[in-house]
Amino acid sequence: MASADDSPTGGTLESTDTQQQANVSDKGDLSVTVGAVVFDRSKNGTGNSAGRLTSTTSWTPPACWYAPKYTPEKLQAYLEPIWAADSTGSEWDAQQREKYNALDPDKGFNKDKTGKGYWWGSYVNESYPPGWDACFDKEYFWVDEGDAPPADVKNAITPEILAGLAYNEIRVPGTEVTLAPAGQTKVNLPTWAWLDGAEFKPVSVTASVPVLGLTATATAEPLSLKIEPGTADAVTYPASGVCEISGSGGIGEPYARGKAERTPPCGVKYLHSSGGRSYPLRATVTWKITWTGTGGAGGDLPDGSFGATQDVVVQEIQAVNR
Structure with a gap:
């Protein structure tokens, strides 16, 4: 160089x-x-x-x-x-x-x-x-x-x-979602999933040719999160598995005490145990890409995606008869 x-x-x-x-x-x-x-x-x-x-x-x-x-x-x-x-x-x-x-x-x-x-x-x-x-x-x-x-x-x-x-x-943040319950979940128990809006804010890169006075900035903004449970024996929330970004900039909703009876706006429910192993849950965020440049130029570029896989252990709920 x-x-x-x-x-x-x-x-x-x-x-x-x-x-x-x-x-x-x-x-x-x-x-x-x-x-x-x-x-x-x-x-x-x-x-x-x-x-x-x-x-x-x-x-x-x-x-x-x-x-x-x-x-x-x-x-x-x-x-x-x-x-x-x-x-x-x-x-x-x-x-x-x-x-x-x-x-x-x-x-x-x-x-x-x-x-x-x-x-x-x-x-x-x-x-x-x-x-x-x-x-x-x-x-x-x-x-x-x-x-x-x-x-x-x-x-x-x-x-x-x-x-x-x-x-x-452009490089975007990793897509490991926060889950509740964390670490492991139970069969037929809705598991909440979300991404913090503070981490998923717009990012951008500017490219320029100084000797020509040309410049352009491409900006990526998060649009949605797609949840893929890693097994066909599961249902997602919503059914499409695609969770839209909220008004606060986050995706999904954090779990809190008192929400146990509610259906998560973004999450997954496993129907069978992972059998002592784990399911590879994949979380993929879609980003909207726009650009602006010299002389008022600008417009849209194709959406981009970035995802990651995380292991989820699913256990059977044990019942004790007395």
């Missing part, structure tokens, strides 16, 4: 021609720079159980895109060793030198325009979703500062592409 010194304007561009991986690691860094894109994750979900959203549709993050990649000096530093190695053939090397005016010490690689634009190149999403190779039809091309890329360049970086990249970096 390039250092911040690669761009005279403070933005970070690539210093090598590897197809830069667009996704950043799962480390807790609040700000991460990848290629020309800066990710602000200071409002992201945190904690060891936080995780990446999965789209509830066939949507995938942007597969590839074009963005500023090299200053004139950096492009020269990258290409000239390749030509010197004669690994691509003398004819090709000569064509490339002519294209970039490499023999002119003052204007070669557009050095006379240093600080006034960038050489653009392609970037690829590290998960290589379908379409990842759609950005290989363009060699490096120059764009003056303040100008739009050529009209024939598809997948040039936009606020909407940045929003998709930001979506991919």
Whole structure:
């Protein structure tokens, strides 16, 4: 990854021609720079159980895109060793030198325009979703500062592409629900389930390209919780197993003394014992994703989901005859 010194304007561009991986690691860094894109994750979900959203549709993050990649000096530093190695053939090397005016010490690689634009190149999403190779039809091309890329360049970086990249970096809290009774429950005993609204608040990630003045923020807000008991011998509350978010921001309702005779608004009732083992109850939260960006752009992105499994022990109720 390039250092911040690669761009005279403070933005970070690539210093090598590897197809830069667009996704950043799962480390807790609040700000991460990848290629020309800066990710602000200071409002992201945190904690060891936080995780990446999965789209509830066939949507995938942007597969590839074009963005500023090299200053004139950096492009020269990258290409000239390749030509010197004669690994691509003398004819090709000569064509490339002519294209970039490499023999002119003052204007070669557009050095006379240093600080006034960038050489653009392609970037690829590290998960290589379908379409990842759609950005290989363009060699490096120059764009003056303040100008739009050529009209024939598809997948040039936009606020909407940045929003998709930001979506991919969102991390949401873990989804282990609170159960009552806790730890283990009884056959035919309604078990209450809920998530604390204080923990399930909106989270967001902002992606930007400082050298272009482009930015987009993707925000995830919890919508609902789906309970899957881990066995067919159970019923859920409500029957669909989907618990909607409440006005307080939580999901479900905490159990309290005096509620034993009530039906939980969110929960499960097991009809058979787990037989000395446990049932793998899965709790999945669906998150609504919206985005806003430069120039008033914005809209919706596909909902995302994140879930986790927890063990529930179910015992038979023992009766004693006297």
